Amino acid sequence: MAPSSAREKIIHAAMELFWLKGYNSTSIADLLSRTQLNSGSLYHVFPSKQDVLIGVLEAYRDGIEEMLLAPAWGEIDDPIEKIFALLNAYRAMIVESDCAYGCPIGSLALELHEPDLQVRELLAHNFTKWTAAIELCIEAAGKRLPRGVDKVALAQFVLTAMEGGVMQARTHRDVAYFDRTIAQLRAHFDLLQATAKAKA
């Protein structure tokens, strides 16, 4: 599990430090001290700090199934429960961090005010992969949800609920803000399912 190459060490450290401190507040010196590497090694692999950021965003993008979805879903089969199990995984991270948790992608998306096109597209792609996974659950729920429901919009709404709930829980340092958001989302799904049933 210990990262081997210099590249892996740096990406590993940067994923953690960008998450804990943010991009601008993480210095190259922070990355070097954390990895026990020297600047020559870092700059040999990453010509600039932004290239580290790109590597981090690619790692999140490529690891979403293995790092996030698979652990959250375990043996859960029910597609709607998979959605709420994913949200519950975020809840666990909030609690574990004493409510300081922030979504690494969401935080970077708001911290970086004038990102290069490549960075912005990687942020967007991370969101798209996340919502695509939710869309598959919504598809799989089939007739339990109303016929005319906008599946894309509903999947994005789940992401909205996660991001908004995480932001408020973090700001208030109180997981109840997350819980109330998720309870509302659950109510929304329940109402949709009741609607689908009534029309059937």
Place this chain on the structure above:
Amino acid sequence: MAPSSAREKIIHAAMELFWLKGYNSTSIADLLSRTQLNSGSLYHVFPSKQDVLIGVLEAYRDGIEEMLLAPAWGEIDDPIEKIFALLNAYRAMIVESDCAYGCPIGSLALELHEPDLQVRELLAHNFTKWTAAIELCIEAAGKRLPRGVDKVALAQFVLTAMEGGVMQARTHRDVAYFDRTIAQLRAHFDLLQATAKAKA
């Protein structure tokens, strides 16, 4: 309308620059050049950069009615339409900024990873005043919403939808992401109203 005192000039400039560039990416030099002041004047009023931040957050907190709610609501009386009129005001800011708009409070809440207690409480207070205004609308909607609805949770859910919608619209540089989020929130309110009506 032109700010008079040094303090007002700095707060005015900082509100704009923190919003456009973020807190860490706005330097004291940026504030000085924007205000045409010298460092002596700034540090006479604000002993540190963080004190400027505190002043900015206080200004947002104290200006929420006049700067945000009053313009958004104009002559709208219907309490539920007031909620969506406020969200529509955010939509206008998104469009006006070519989808680079970020909520100034939400962006700061995610950019600042280890804020002082005073800063964090000001961020939280800004959110609380926002959701309190929504809560009043929900109260005013009275029996149009179901009896047992959690008004606090629903008001926070409106903030969640705004923040999540803004985040996605900005990241994808496409207002449609905001629109889809708000459409889902509208559907949620419609379902709640239908429920209230059916039980009446």
Place this chain on the structure above:
DNA sequence: GTCTATAAAAGGATAGAC
């Protein structure tokens, strides 16, 4: 309360030997 000059440190990045 505002001016100019400057300290003191941190930041990203580079050079050239090995």
Place this chain on the structure above:
DNA sequence: GTCTATCCTTTTATAGAC
């Protein structure tokens, strides 16, 4: 690919005259 040393800029903040 990695090492050490260092350049150059930016940044926050201070000093002391006016």
